[in-house]
Amino acid sequence: MTIPAEKLTVAMPKGRIFEEALQLIREAGYRVPAEWAEDSRKLTVEVPEENLSFLMVKPVDVPTYVEHGVADLGVVGKDVLLEEDRDIYELLDLTISPCRMSVAGTPDRETVLNPKVATKYPRIADRYFREQGQQVEVVHLNGSVELAPLIGLADRIVDIVSTGRTLKENGLVELEEIARITSRLIANRASYRLKSAPIHRFYERLAHVVNEKGGSK
Numbered sequence: 001m002t003i004p005a006e007k008l009t010v011a012m013p014k015g016r017i018f019e020e021a022l023q024l025i026r027e028a029g030y031r032v033p034a035e036w037a038e039d040s041r042k043l044t045v046e047v048p049e050e051n052l053s054f055l056m057v058k059p060v061d062v063p064t065y066v067e068h069g070v071a072d073l074g075v076v077g078k079d080v081l082l083e084e085d086r087d088i089y090e091l092l093d094l095t096i097s098p099c100r101m102s103v104a105g106t107p108d109r110e111t112v113l114n115p116k117v118a119t120k121y122p123r124i125a126d127r128y129f130r131e132q133g134q135q136v137e138v139v140h141l142n143g144s145v146e147l148a149p150l151i152g153l154a155d156r157i158v159d160i161v162s163t164g165r166t167l168k169e170n171g172l173v174e175l176e177e178i179a180r181i182t183s184r185l186i187a188n189r190a191s192y193r194l195k196s197a198p199i200h201r202f203y204e205r206l207a208h209v210v211n212e213k214g215g216s217k
Ligand SMILES: Nc1ncnc2c1ncn2[C@@H]1O[C@H](COP(=O)(O)OP(=O)(O)OP(=O)(O)O)[C@@H](O)[C@H]1O
Pocket: 014, 015, 016, 017, 058, 059, 060, 076, 077, 078, 079, 080, 097, 098, 099, 143, 160, 161, 162, 163, 181, 182, 183
């Protein structure tokens, strides 16, 4: 077997996306060591026969590693890309970890002139309501966003909805969908030019698996 000349480093998001992304990479034929799993404390792993190395990082930090070029490639949720607006290339929709970014609130809410909107995603919320021609006050939270309308911190929320269970258990309803979210393969701009051959190989192998899965749905 010929080993690709240029080494690639891939930033992987720990947490929800990790196992699904790793499975996809393994299905593409990359023999990532079996002991590397979401609960692993090992933050880097090598696949020497492919000249690949993987990093395990916080999901929101994936674009930072890729933009700075310490990772050539990364896997990250579209929500993070919409919020961050980084100088990277988005190469491929991996179609994994699907969810949606939505506006939600209490079912009996009254119309408020300048509503308060609580969210982990202040830029997405701000942009969305501006596009709707509505002035809102965005309240930035780091989690438990569904609590905000229940205790009077906000009139509405902008957050990720997957099963809808969190909204339901807190008596909230989904009002508007802002965007469909899936995980994406991203690339550093310079790496994309300088390491085009191995990046293309990685892209092709993942795209093949994604297409096969899409076809079998
Ligand atoms: N139900 C969901 N809630 C949040 N993120 C989801 C959901 N389903 C899929 N995702 C995807 O998973 C990513 C978040 O993963 P995860 O929750 O592990 O990281 P995180 O936001 O850094 O977590 P936390 O800050 O809660 O530790 C999102 O960027 C999104 O693309």
